[in-house]
Amino acid sequence: MSNTKENYRPASKPLVQFNPKALEYEPQVFAKPIVLANLNYAAPSASNTLPPSKALSSLETSEALRDKLEFGIRKAKVDRRTAEAQLAIVNAERTIMRRDIHEMMDDAETARMYTEDLRQRFEEVVRQNEKLAAEAETAKLKKDQYAIKIKDLEQEAKLRGDRYSVKTQELKDQNIRLEMKMENVQELKRKMERxxxxxxxxxxxxxxxxxxxxxxxxxxxxxxxxxxxxxxxxxxxxxxxxxxxxxxxxxxxxxxxxxxxxxxxxxxxxxxxxxxxxxxxxxxxxxxxxxxxxxxxxxxxxxxxxxxxxxxxxxxxxxxxxxxxxxxxxxxxxxxxxxxxxxxxxxxxxxxxxxxxxxxxxxxxxxxxxxxxxxxxxxxxxxxxxxxxxxxxxxxxxxxxxxxxxxxxxxxxxxxxxxxxxxxxxxxxxxxxxxxxxxxxxxxxxxxxxxxxxxxxxxxxx
Structure with missing residues (x-):
């Protein structure tokens, strides 16, 4: 999960990175007091006073034991610091995971809203296509009507042209009749001479x-x-x-x-x-x-x-x-x-x-x-x-x-x-x-x- 955290949006607040080597870090250690009675040590008395050689050996043993205890205490402190550092890292990773979960939930909501918007757009496009199809059908009907009207007008124009042609032919026929009448006049003149x-x-x-x-x-x-x-x-x-x-x-x-x-x-x-x-x-x-x-x-x-x-x-x-x-x-x-x-x-x-x-x-x-x-x-x-x-x-x-x-x-x-x-x-x-x-x-x-x-x-x- 930590390897893919760069794919999500940054959190609203920066995360606190744990540094176990920081000088100001000082874990609280509750050390128990050492009970010497448990170690079977007793205060020296006059009756059981050891010889100097044995007393010296016993003193060295006590010093070694104290050093061992102090080393154990220091090791325990170091282990405590290490555990607290690991706990801080775990908490940081948990915070990152929570942030990633929130981002993924936001992305899922955004994807849901985008999908809903796409669905609405698709429905609108479907409605527009249906409307355009109806308009195309209406335009086709109007085109057919206009074609019929144009044919009617062409026929009417043809009829008018035919009528004009008939009138023109009538005038020509009238002129021919006039010429024939003029010829008749000339013929009558010739008859008059005869x-x-x-x-x-x-x-x-x-x-x-x-x-x-x-x-x-x-x-x-x-x-x-x-x-x-x-x-x-x-x-x-x-x-x-x-x-x-x-x-x-x-x-x-x-x-x-x-x-x-x-x-x-x-x-x-x-x-x-x-x-x-x-x-x-x-x-x-x-x-x-x-x-x-x-x-x-x-x-x-x-x-x-x-x-x-x-x-x-x-x-x-x-x-x-x-x-x-x-x-x-x-x-x-x-x-x-x-x-x-x-x-x-x-x-x-x-x-x-x-x-x-x-x-x-x-x-x-x-x-x-x-x-x-x-x-x-x-x-x-x-x-x-x-x-x-x-x-x-x-x-x-x-x-x-x-x-x-x-x-x-x-x-x-x-x-x-x-x-x-x-x-x-x-x-x-x-x-x-x-x-x-x-x-x-x-x-x-x-x-x-x-x-x-x-x-x-x-x-x-x-």
């Missing part, structure tokens, strides 16, 4: 030709009017489908750093997103005007009643001027004559009524569309002041372009170098403002527009 002598038949054929030409003109006009609306719908729905790809399509990609696969979102086509945003939030007088021309919207719907004195001029006081009149008169009517008691939303945005708007030069229409875009942006309507300088600059340039129109005939307005430069400048400013508006309102997906000769960075505005 039947010049048959007046009645010729008149009937002329009437039929006129009806067909009228129908063709109406169909062509209707197609021309519907085309802006059709293009707006195509751009908006294409943007929707492109954003749906980013939400639903994920690509399994290997990460070299982590050494694991992760799902990467589909990268959208920024040009499609930009076109869809412009179609939904940008000014487009041709598309908006076609809603009124096709009777999809009424003038009453687009008119707001406002309180006004009886002396205030009415929007209905003057008739829309004939498009065959002077451009200056039409322009002044669009900008000055319509100061309404009833405010018309189309005329507020585009300055002219729909039928008159379509007759304006293309560059003027482009500038007016940019002006309508800037006026309707949420960025400015919510009281935000950035980018206010670009807004004022764009509106000032648009005002300059509109004021140039009366002095330039329609055929020269679209080719004027100053007009072209100013419209390009307005286009660049408007695209920059719309980019900031999309970022501000959270409508952008990272799409960027390809600008004109002017390029702006929206990063400096944020």
């Amino acid at each position: 039947m010049e002598t048959k007046t009645d038949e010729v008149e009937q054929l002329k009437e039929e030709i006129n009806r067909m030409q009228t129908n063709v003109a109406k169909l062509e006009t209707e197609l021309q009017v519907k085309d802006p609306l059709f293009q707006v719908g195509v751009d908006i729905r294409t943007r929707f489908l492109e954003e749906a790809k980013m939400s639903l399509w994920h690509v399994k990609t290997w990460d070299k750093i982590s050494g694991e696969y992760f799902l990467k979102k589909h990268t959208v086509d920024s040009a499609i997103i930009a076109r869809g945003y412009k179609a939904a939030h940008g000014g487009n007088g041709m598309a908006d005007g076609s809603l009124f021309v096709l009777n999809k919207l009424s003038r009453e719907w687009a008119t707001k009643e406002t309180k006004c004195d009886s002396a205030c001029p009415s929007a209905n006081d003057g008739e829309v001027p004939d498009t065959a009149g002077s451009d200056e008169t039409a322009f002044e009517h669009g900008l000055e004559a319509l100061k309404p008691e009833k405010t018309n939303i189309f005329e507020e945005l585009y300055h002219f009524r729909p039928c008159l708007y379509a007759t304006m030069p293309s560059k003027m229409l482009e500038a007016i569309d940019y002006e309508a875009t800037i006026k309707t942006l949420i960025l400015f309507n919510e009281g935000l002041d950035r980018p206010l300088a670009q807004k004022h600059q764009a509106l000032d340039i648009i005002g300059t372009v509109l004021r140039k129109y009366p002095g330039l005939p329609g055929e020269h307005f679209d080719t004027d170098a100053d007009v072209l430069s100013r419209v390009d400048r307005v286009k660049a400013l408007t695209e920059m403002i719309m980019l900031y508006d999309r970022r501000r309102t959270g409508k952008t997906r990272g799409a960027r527009r390809s600008g004109s000769s002017y390029q702006f960075s929206g990063e400096s505005l944020i």
Whole structure:
């Protein structure tokens, strides 16, 4: 046991080591007095006085006996010291053994507590494993549900694509029918030339030709009017489908750093997103005007009643001027004559009524569309002041372009170098403002527009 005592913790108090050679050690010895009677010694008397030689021998014997007794006493003292030293060693070893026993009991209690802690940890790990298994099962069920939803959405997208294909094919068929009707018109003309002598038949054929030409003109006009609306719908729905790809399509990609696969979102086509945003939030007088021309919207719907004195001029006081009149008169009517008691939303945005708007030069229409875009942006309507300088600059340039129109005939307005430069400048400013508006309102997906000769960075505005 003493050989392994270094494996245990030290005792709270140091042990006292016994040193039998210490000078201060002095065992208590209780020596019995020597009884001379037991040794059959008697006091000398006169009657039994020994001779000197015998007396000397007896004295030597007594001295030897006394020396022997003293030696025995010293030996007994040494033996007592040795016994006490051994007893002290035994007591020290017993103390060490007691301390070792206590340490072993402490170690056993510590091992018991550690075993109990390990058991509790094992139970906790078992519970966590059961919980993770349940969560994994739930995640698997959700994954299956999402897979079913994705398949349903894919089927719905396919059905919509099929419907769009059918509509496109219908339009193509309609164009083919129009071409066939045009061929019929030409055939009728040839018949009219061959039947010049048959007046009645010729008149009937002329009437039929006129009806067909009228129908063709109406169909062509209707197609021309519907085309802006059709293009707006195509751009908006294409943007929707492109954003749906980013939400639903994920690509399994290997990460070299982590050494694991992760799902990467589909990268959208920024040009499609930009076109869809412009179609939904940008000014487009041709598309908006076609809603009124096709009777999809009424003038009453687009008119707001406002309180006004009886002396205030009415929007209905003057008739829309004939498009065959002077451009200056039409322009002044669009900008000055319509100061309404009833405010018309189309005329507020585009300055002219729909039928008159379509007759304006293309560059003027482009500038007016940019002006309508800037006026309707949420960025400015919510009281935000950035980018206010670009807004004022764009509106000032648009005002300059509109004021140039009366002095330039329609055929020269679209080719004027100053007009072209100013419209390009307005286009660049408007695209920059719309980019900031999309970022501000959270409508952008990272799409960027390809600008004109002017390029702006929206990063400096944020």
